[in-house]
Amino acid sequence: MHPATFKTGPKQLLQADEVIIDNYNKYYAALKSPAVLAGLSFEERLYTAHEIVEGVKREDMYFYRRTNEDFNMRCEGNNAVGINARPVNLASNDYLGFTKHPVVIKAATNAIQQYGAASGSVPLLAGTTGLHKRFESELASFLDFEKAITYNSGYAANYGLLTALLTASDVAILDMSVHASIIDGCCNTNKIYFSHNDPTSLKIALMKATGYQNKLVIIDGVYSMDGDIALLDEIMAITKEEHAWLMVDESHATGVVGGQGKGTHSHFGLSEKATILTGSLGKALGGSGGYVAGSSELVSFLEITSRPFIFSTSIPQHCAAQLSAALCLLKTGDGALDRLWSNINYFKRGMDEIGFEPSQAASAIIPVIIRDEVKLLNFCSFLHHNNVFVNPVFYPVVSKKKSRIRISVTALLKEDELSYSLDRIETAANKFNIV
Template sequence: MADFRHIEEQLRELKEAGRYRPMTVWKDGSDAWMTVEGGKRALQMSSNNYLGFTHHPKLKAAAIAATEKYGVGSGSVRTITGTLSIHDELEWKLAAFKGTEAALVFQSGFTTNQGVLGTILGPDDVVISDELNHASIIDGIRLTKASRRIFAHKDMNQLEAVLKECGSYRQRVVVTDGVFSMDGDIAPLPAIVELAEKYDALVYVDDAHASGVLGKHGKGSTDHFGLHGRVHFQIGTLSKAVGAVGGYVATARAAKELMINSARSFLFSTSLPPSVAASCIAALEVLQEEPELTERLWRNADGFRRRLQALGFDTGESETPIIPIIVGQPERALAFSKRLLEEGVCAQGIVYPTVAMDKGRVRLIVTAQHSEADLRFAADVLENVGKEFGLV
């Protein structure tokens, strides 16, 4: 009789390698301070809730009103009966927000990358991807029959060399994160766009961690660099700074229409609950009505990064609210994360294979919700535990 022995063996190997991570269960919603199951309070510095939108009263009111009007679910995929007026409104407002002809909403950022890449890339095309792009991009590319080229992280000389080699393909697509999720650095988008235009390539930017963070009113990296009309596919998230869940692509109308008819993750998934769509519409309004939230986010992030660097921590290439502290081997990084939580700071350990084996880290994410007192507390805890581990 078959059993789970091979699965159990893989699990044992993970534990022996120091890469096993149990789930942490939280008793309350995403906030600056949260309660771990068992009653311990901890300062949350691993959440993607950059602007505190998960608890914003306007978003909650919109979700409640939409639930009363439409119910808790849409009842279908988008192409049957699952496109409600609230979904259509969200897409028009996302397109206007991003400055594109159209936008299409998916169930998550992950499924957005799978659906878009799977639609636009065929066997006669080549996709050229930064080596540190998100796993959803990597998996999305794997599902296509396109040829693949990887360029060293933000290495524009190597990108140009690859583009020169790929002139015979029907279509060239350069893919990059806008903000890289593990290091918190920003893609050199102007240089990428210039090279793409020189070699007749399309530009595809995943702005998961730039949405609500970079650009005027959080419009993303394309707006941040003033590249409107020169980026062909802008991928965004409706989780993270927007505070709900889902993903979208902002692009040309023709591309949207093709994806409606061809993107498998779109075609075979039930549409977002109406409450989520309404929350996202409200979030777009708040982004434009309350710019002080984004200003506070950046003030907190820049000040906290300087504080950590002054203490002697290695914060890598961070230039956004994502601030890693490089620790080293996986077991040491996870042990550091565990000690921080014991002292009241939640900072998730990130280890191989997400990052290189010797680049294990804790990843801090500073938000607009954090007060100066919160950040002083975090810095003090990090300093004390950092001394224990010989990091400062």
Template sequence: MLSTLFSTQKARPIHDRIEDDVNTKLRLKYDPFYHTVDAVEGLHLQVEGKKMLMMSSNEYLGLSQHPKVVAASQEAAATWGTSSCGSRLANGSRGYHRELEEEMAAFLGTEACHVIVAGYLACQGSLAALARRGDALIVDKSIHSSLWDGAQLSGADIERFTHGDMASLRTLLESLSPTQPKLIAVDGVYSMEGHLAPVPELVELSQKHGAFLLVDDAHGFGVFGKQGRGVCDHFGANGKIDLIVGSFSKSLASTGGFMAGSKATIDYLRTSCRQIIFSAALTPPAAASSLAALRVMQAEPQHQERLLANSSYYRQLLDEAGIDYWESPTPAVPIVIGNKEKCYLVWKALWDAGFFTVMSIAPGVPAGKDLIRTAVSALHQKEELERFVETLKAACKKAGVSLKK
């Protein structure tokens, strides 16, 4: 009877996969992620009863609690409510969408812009809609996962070139048929490595081979270029990028994403991009806070100036301490440990000392590049950066991490 019962039970492979997942078990055992922040004042957090300093936030300009940004969000909710409760195709655009899009397009020097509920969807949706079966979708191996998802959804032939290596890209382009439609997708700033895309060379190669060029500037917008216009402006490539996509959740201290390019490109995306068509629209508070932060960014240059000064000082401290930061020239600064176990030990020592960071290990990063991801903000004080680097250096030594001489 019992043998009959057990033999007739159906296999549950998905359930078993979930319950036996090694990565989930390791995450729950070592508990490095998903901690609850109970209160926040600038970069100072209260985390499960513990006072901590945020050292890994993407709030580059420190505007999430700026009075003008907070007031704009509150006023928008009072005027428009909390949501339009549907997609713009189904429920119509709102005035706050158009206002934000017009100011974003003017700021970036593009003909048009579309704003969407998440930066991830801006990246994913644009690639999924622009590339199609039979096209060559050419990507840097280190692009953000949102671009990878969009590339896979497109059905195009995905071709990879070595990270940041324009000789590798050139060879790849020359190997493809001249008649095959081509789209090149890169990050403006690679958030894990902190590297800048070589935009001038990308423009040259894309024009030479008739390729559409897309740049995800989520981590460059607000940081580089005149008044924070981003990596493309930083390299003088205004008007030479076919589509710039990005996020409002970094420098603009809100949520949402954008796609900025020619009017024809934006109209095409509004027709063809499923992430636009079927996603609920950007909420009134998110749109209003993004627009307010965009205006603050232009009116108060001291935030960008302080961010760049802090980034430079932080790199100087890391150089003096002999710590490997992958030569990042940006506020996104990886602390390369190079070993999973040592990476955890360093992260845990920083946590215990009151510093909130995040670790990333292989396969999330290349083998031998296991790292602690840190990010600098305009809100950081010099003494806070000094204290962090001192603690980091001691933690690296204790964990057996080799330091540069």
């Protein structure tokens, strides 16, 4: 057990505390679609949103935009295993710890000194440097695609690709759990959803989708909320049979699954590729930005049609340089991927031993499904006051029966941090009758 002295104890909600749950549901409804505030004046919209956030904060139940100081304020001295009372971070997507890797930091620092702190322009004008081009070509070769193009976020990559490619005469056939940036990117086209990671449901959706000029099936390689891996082999075969294109968002797969962290194709040993790959560069690769990989023709098409690419400042040069260094670490294998998987397996074993349902997660994302929103908040509050950094996920982003804590494991976590977190999770699970 690790000694901990807390200035204040966690607040505990009662089942009757419906106002706060209501506020959380409204909070998530607005996150999912700001349109829920339509029909109000500008002032009313802002006031309503402000009240939702303040209502949750007043109850000391606001678990977003927290900083290390928010934790330290609650704790006396060096209370938890995190050095100097730093919280144990179970919410980061820096899966390989590359944001703190000395080789990555050195590459970024050298590039800043040599090229300045930012690109200063959009990519088509003065915002593309040799470092950008080098990284794009290294990334394409790492992913085994003809070409890659970078955007300033993974969101912009998905949105920019899909709004450019899909029109009112086409149809997007979407796994119902794809990322918000994909759904937003399909705003100009027709959408048909199929059941999550269900090849039979995909087949039916594709057969029903008649009368469209083009069909694009869209999946995530690893799903950001459930951490499960797409059944890419089966999905690719069906997509081919039905003459559709396939796009895979590899944001949580690149650097995590497959040999050398090459992603979902490698995980399944597939030599044939999806038509288009996209992803965030802000997760395992430890940088920021996003990419689309595909044919040379696709990249040329995006260069002249994709508005978030054309009209937005490119990622800084140092970011391109550090991403090249991160790719190099992945290719040469510096041990981070092994450490990540050893931590994932340790943590999953611990969760099984506590008595949580074995999860389908096969990646660094481990959801803890807590089917009761009051218990979920109490659980989160308890961990927050015990210096374990996790975030809750609520309806309507997930269904009420699937409200959860989204835990992510990284290579940086030490064994004592993992065991401390598991110990606190077990205490909370017993306290709130979760297992």
